[in-house]
Amino acid sequence: MRNPIAGGRSGRKQWAPLLAAFRARFPDLEIHESRSGGDARKLSRELALGPYDLVLVAGGDGTISDVVDGVLGSTRPDMPLAFLPIGTGCDFIRNFNLPTDPMALAEHIASAPLRRIDAGLLISRDTAGTEQRRHFVNITSVGISGEVIDAVNAPGRARILNGPLRFLVHSALAILRYRPYDFEVLVDGMLVHQGRLALVAIANGGWFGGGMHITPGADVADGMFEVAVMREEKVIGLLKLLARLHKAGHVGHPLLSFHKARRVEVRPRDPSRFPVDVDGEAPIRGGFVAEILPGVLTVRT
Numbered sequence: 661m662r663n664p665i666a667g668g669r670s671g672r673k674q675w676a677p678l679l680a681a682f683r684a685r686f687p688d689l690e691i692h693e694s695r696s697g698g699d700a701r702k703l704s705r706e707l708a709l710g711p712y713d714l715v716l717v718a719g720g721d722g723t724i725s726d727v728v729d730g731v732l733g734s735t736r737p738d739m740p741l742a743f744l745p746i747g748t749g750c751d752f753i754r755n756f757n758l759p760t761d762p763m764a765l766a767e768h769i770a771s772a773p774l775r776r777i778d779a780g781l782l783i784s785r786d787t788a789g790t791e792q793r794r795h796f797v798n799i800t801s802v803g804i805s806g807e808v809i810d811a812v813n814a815p816g817r818a819r820i821l822n823g824p825l826r827f828l829v830h831s832a833l834a835i836l837r838y839r840p841y842d843f844e845v846l847v848d849g850m851l852v853h854q855g856r857l858a859l860v861a862i863a864n865g866g867w868f869g870g871g872m873h874i875t876p877g878a879d880v881a882d883g884m885f886e887v888a889v890m891r892e893e894k895v896i897g898l899l900k901l902l903a904r905l906h907k908a909g910h911v912g913h914p915l916l917s918f919h920k921a922r923r924v925e926v927r928p929r930d931p932s933r934f935p936v937d938v939d940g941e942a943p944i945r946g947g948f949v950a951e952i953l954p955g956v957l958t959v960r961t
């Protein structure tokens with residue numbers, strides 16, 4: 661299941677050697693390509709019902725998220741998945757120790773045992789008040805990160821910058837522009853914050869934003885979210901924190917708290933609608949509930 665636009669120009673370059681390596685190791689390989697945004701979800705729901713042993717996801721975090729949502733929403737949610745990282749940020753696969761060489765990656769996936777990992781379920785409401793449900797696999801966050809994702813994914817925005825640098829520059833710009841939202845955050849029913857916030861990250865995996873190690877205590881297979889709550893802070897303080905995120909140097913900061921949880925609710929006070937970063941895309945707006953689904957995904961990593 662390939663997203664042909666993932667990773668831009670460098671993604672297209674990566675594809676030929678990956679395809680050659682995987683064709684050699686998996687002679688029965690079939691290639692299916694998404695044709696538009698969101699198509700990966702529909703296609704993978706169909707593939708989950710097909711005569712296949714494994715769905716290889718060739719794309720970035722958005723593609724992996726769509727495929728996970730498609731497979732978990734199908735009647736065969738235990739269809740095994742494996743990941744061929746081709747993307748801008750490629751944050752989810754940082755949780756696994758995957759080889760970068762295409763031949764080594766093909767061999768690794770072919771011989772890896774099946775294992776179960778967790779995913780998240782998001783429950784939100786659209787503008788008409790209708791309940792929406794979608795799965796995520798890495799990190800759902802709001803605050804500065806939602807604004808960053810809106811900027812990074814803005815259609816028509818020239819791709820002068822790519823990869824982690826793209827996230828870093830947009831993060832710095834979003835911090836300069838950000839006016840903290842007012843939220844209530846409930847973690848397993850307990851109110852852990854009420855008021856203005858820089859960021860809340862509800863994490864299954866440890867990294868977002870092209871390598872920022874926001875939740876170092878996250879474990880994709882422990883049946884829990886790791887939740888990072890970053891309280892309001894002055895611009896200069898946020899920029900300093902941003903500079904420390906790649907090496908997890910933010911841990912221990914007095915304005916940050918971490919929580920382990922099965923259910924997290926983000927209730928907006930002002931504004932009531934804002935972009936929500938779901939695995940590096942912004943498919944929903946406004947408040948939501950996130951629930952962990954322990955061991956629901958079958959993977960070969």
Ligand SMILES: Nc1ncnc2c1ncn2[C@@H]1O[C@H](COP(=O)(O)OP(=O)(O)OP(=O)(O)O)[C@@H](O)[C@H]1O
Nearest residue numbers: 667694695696697698720721722723747748749750
């Ligand atoms: N054929 C297509 N044409 C246009 N958009 C597509 C197509 N197929 C998938 N998409 C969309 O492309 C978007 C980006 O995909 P993806 O996130 O995998 O790549 P990326 O943004 O380069 O990587 P990352 O998320 O790791 O930074 C997704 O939102 C997906 O819905």
